[in-house]
Amino acid sequence: MTITQNHNRHPFAGYTIGILAPNLNYEKTLGNVANAETFDFPVLYEVVDIDLELLFQGDESLNETIIAAAQKLEASGVRAIIGACGFFANFQNLLKEAVNIPVFTSSLLQVPLIENSLAPNQKIAVFAANGENIQHALAAAGNTNTDRYVLVDVNQLEEFAPIRYGKKPLDNEALERALSDLAKKTVDSDPSIGAILLECSDLPPYAKAVQEKTDLPVFDFLTLINFVHQAVKQRKY
Structure with a gap:
């Protein structure tokens, strides 16, 4: 039997939105982007272990970590990437060149x-x-x-x-x-x-x-x- 090559196959499916989530420990109430029950559709999170203060500053030392997280989401099959902090805007231009799907880093x-x-x-x-x-x-x-x-x-x-x-x-x-x-x-x-x-x-x-x-x-x-x-x-x- 011949199996047709499909480059869009992934270990799991059904997630359209991938979310870059800083690794922060506090209560995530309903309505928070980091609470999956907020959405009427499945979302896929990728935890980004970074210093929040450096994120606010747009520090270039975070580039490699944030790019790797975005590329992991893309490889998982999401159709668009969101950043779960408005200050991911500092990396909008960087990320949209690092992946081949739409990137909306910030509100x-x-x-x-x-x-x-x-x-x-x-x-x-x-x-x-x-x-x-x-x-x-x-x-x-x-x-x-x-x-x-x-x-x-x-x-x-x-x-x-x-x-x-x-x-x-x-x-x-x-x-x-x-x-x-x-x-x-x-x-x-x-x-x-x-x-x-x-x-x-x-x-x-x-x-x-x-x-x-x-x-x-x-x-x-x-x-x-x-x-x-x-x-x-x-x-x-």
Whole structure:
């Protein structure tokens, strides 16, 4: 019997989205990108054992590790790769040249789409897990219209510390209140804000509360991932 060569065979199947996940030890609530139950479709994780601070900085010493993880996901048969931290944007150009499938490293890649949906005088409030390095990550993702971004450092919230530093239990309800209150304060102080983008992959669980407080469109990692999933796995109507 002749067996037809098939270069797309893999040990397992059914995963369309591959996710690069930093090796961080804290509670992953429903809605978190690192919680597989968040999705209505199977996802495949590849743990990337890297220093988060170096990820924020886009340090080139991480290049080899991140490339290897992305290539492993590609070899496993996923159709697109996502980075489970907005600061993977620092490696967008590196990774898209290292694999042959689409790469969407960061929620920040949605910024041009949001910009084009808003009036020229409207701004995007970007809520980031690290305010010190967010401008660099935005630029790495091709976002240079800095006058249109209102940058908000979520790290200022004490309730975010269990996620950021992993040193005490997460109070999910307290963080939801704190983040939504911060969003309301931010929008009230600048009426030109027309949309909100949650950079951090840990923040989608609070997107609804943020929207209810601000009455604005809220974009996050899940709006990106669901968009990409539909693009690479269309359904028949």
